[in-house]
Amino acid sequence: MSVVTNTTTIGAIDAPSRRNTELALVVFAVVISVFAYANVGLALNGELPSGMLGYGIGLALLGGVAHLVVRKFAPYSDPLLLPLATLLNGLGLALIWRLDQSERFQALDTFVPAASKQLLFSAVGVGLMVIVLVALKDHRLLQRYTYISMVVALFLLILPMFFPAVNGAKIWIKIPGVGTIQPGEFAKIIITVFFAGYLMVKRDALALASRRFMGLYLPRGRDLGPILMVWAFSILILVFETDLGSSLLFFGMFVVMLYVATERTSWIVFGLLMSGAGAVGVATFEPHVQQRVTAWLDPFAGWGKEDASEQMSKSLMAFGSGGTLGTGLGQGNSDLIGFAANSDFILATVGEELGLAGMMAVLLVYGLIVERGVRTALAARDPFGKLLAVGLSGSFAIQVFVVAGGVMGLIPLTGMTMPFLAAGGSSVIANWALIGILIRISDTARRPAPAPAPSTDAEMTQVVRP
């Protein structure tokens, strides 16, 4: 990556910052999204949508401002993260606007257009990312807030318990005049900071103090404490907030980080056993989770009887009806899914209207974000940065898997939103912050090491120039 020669006469060649690549890709992402927007309008009304200019300018501003801030404050960061997030955000806006045009939704009393709000939330999200990049000069500063992060994350996670359940899950808090907030989305990032800080300190103890048993390194009893606590906490979330997704996410993320910190495969085995036991245990007495499992096993059997089954079958039929190439934006009937069509089930619209081809492209974009995140972890020079980066990208990957796997019937459906695509303020704001932190870590990681002080000896001993 860094092409540093030892010849001081020629001088150190700067590592390419790839900022121009990023700009080109951001422009590309904006253009694709505006095309999608235009496509919806042409398909539905036969004319370019009147809001297209505003939408295009808005998205271009978001991408442009973000790019300029990155250029200024994180010049060596990964050039793919920002364009990929912009692309998903832009596509999401077009899809949400497309679902706003649905006559089925407009006929409902509860209908409120979501696209303009989503653009506003995206702006707030990009704003938060800018604040992260400007204020957080070095990600290692976060290490100081390890235990404060824990307290804040726990507070955010427990908070929704005191608010009424919305559609069977207690993951929202309602602030009068502001709207609803999903604190879990923010807790996801903050708790990663805690895990990274905690594991960095404790990793030697967790990794080395162990006994070997049947080829596995078994941790000592007292070192099991933290993982047991996190496990118990996940189960509590599951039971009290009936939020299967978040529960899976936190526990999965912790196991991934634990494994990276200690390099002990035994944690993975433990993690899988514990999550399996937890899921089976909760599913036996929690009706909300049971419904989801039944709906997953045989979606069509519950048609007309179980809402969960019906929603699942509708989602599957939307995917199936899309086929290989899809119906084209605006020409499908994914709004038949009804409730949560533009949030949890937004991938069904991608599947139906953009087809298998579009779905695979979108999934690969998510995959790319995740892999760029892991790449950042690999490149990071400090253990905290590695853990933080892998934690964030791991949680991103698990979230994508849990949501996409859920709506496609690969695993039981859980109530989580697709990052960037789905309508929902908390989600898009939190994920922009997540991208901001990853950009910050990658900037630190890819920044060329300061050039060694020029040595006069080198000049003197150099006889032949290469």
Add this chain to the structure above:
Amino acid sequence: MNRPLRRIAIFCGILVLALLVRDNWLQYVRADELNGHEYNRRVQIERYAHERGDIIVDGHPVTGSVRTTGSDFTYKRVWKNGPMWAPVTGYSSQAFGASQLESLEDGVLSGNGDQLFFDRTLSMVSGEKKTGGNVVTTLSGAAQKAAFEGLGSKKGAVAAIDPRTGAVLALASTPSYDPSVFAGDSLKDSEARQKLLQDEDKPMLNRALRETYPPGSTFKVVTAAAALENGLYDDIDAKTDSPLPWTLPQTSVPLKNEGDIPCENASLREALRWSCNTVFGKMSDDLGNEKMIEQSEKFGFNREILTPVRADASIYPEDNRPQNAMAGIGQASNRTTPLQMAMVAAAIANDGKLMRPYMVAERQAPDLDVIDTHQKEQLAQPLTAGNAKKIQQMMETVVNSGTGTNARIDGVTVGGKTGTAQHGLNNSEKPYAWFISYARTASGSPVAVAVVVEDGNANRDDISGGGLAAPIARNVMKAVLDST
């Protein structure tokens, strides 16, 4: 820490790969199954996304398609004069499926049928708007109108066919219903249908095809045909062996005639003219149950008739001697649809050849190309041409100087037979008034018709086929004659 990181990278890759594989499974392997799934509303949406083809009578559609509002089913079916045509077309509803021609010819009408595969592919390539094909019927608008208006507010049915080809010319049933009222899928449609289903008069019952009645005296024509065919009698003007009074076999119950009519040893012609129960009852008994069944089945009894719309099987059952004798005058366990009696009249009018009744003349592709045309087909030969001509003479006597004078048309030869079928416990309910007839011109017989009126709004003494049903038959025949 980099080794586990690499493994996590692979793990994340596997997660994404699993999603990609699952997506291929859903959107490629299972795409057709999910796309055509019975719960998938898109199937219906696509079905109603374009205009449905029309059912055509005399070159004009009797159906149409209108744009709906407030529904994702864009087009719904409408009918021009729905109550009159419902017994022919059936209904086609977004919420309740379809019946009769609308259901049987759905492939052509909706444009989704195999016959239209090339048209579909072509319009997909050329980007033309998809539409359904048309179904051209054999019906005559004038005859249908005469039948429907003739029945008016009375409960009953009319079936008319062209004896030479089997083409169905009229198929009316009253009280009827307008299929337009529940063609959509709104609550209003559902309520309208519920109201029709709960109506005691069963307006949605197609009486011409799906209701069987005791045929009454009109069945004497079949009995006469059996007697001639089996050689029991040969000369229609020779005396028959018919004592009066005549006691039903194996019983002490005398069979009565309607009034004091000259039935003792009456000839076939006179017996049919006066509608002698004793003569035909004894004739049926002389022939026996087996031969009566045989003759009835040659006319089409004891099996369903597909026109292609299914007509219920008319029945002439195995029975004991007294019942068989009563069946010979149409007053026992034998029952018949109006269409079946029209087929009896048609076979006689067509010199003994019974043509297969049909009501779809041709199917047209959306671009009006003809997909296929009906080829007329002989269903059976219930009686020889000679015997048919004899019965024609007898039936013409009925119209000229017997009980069926109300069916006379100036300048045209008309043959017919009245019937008044008792029904209900001890004949307590109002009888059915029947009339079957045909008209004949120099070029053969263009129309045979059967009319049944369930309950006249008159005293039971006054109800007779000749009074209530014959005028309707006459008007239907006249409508056909005038339009050819």
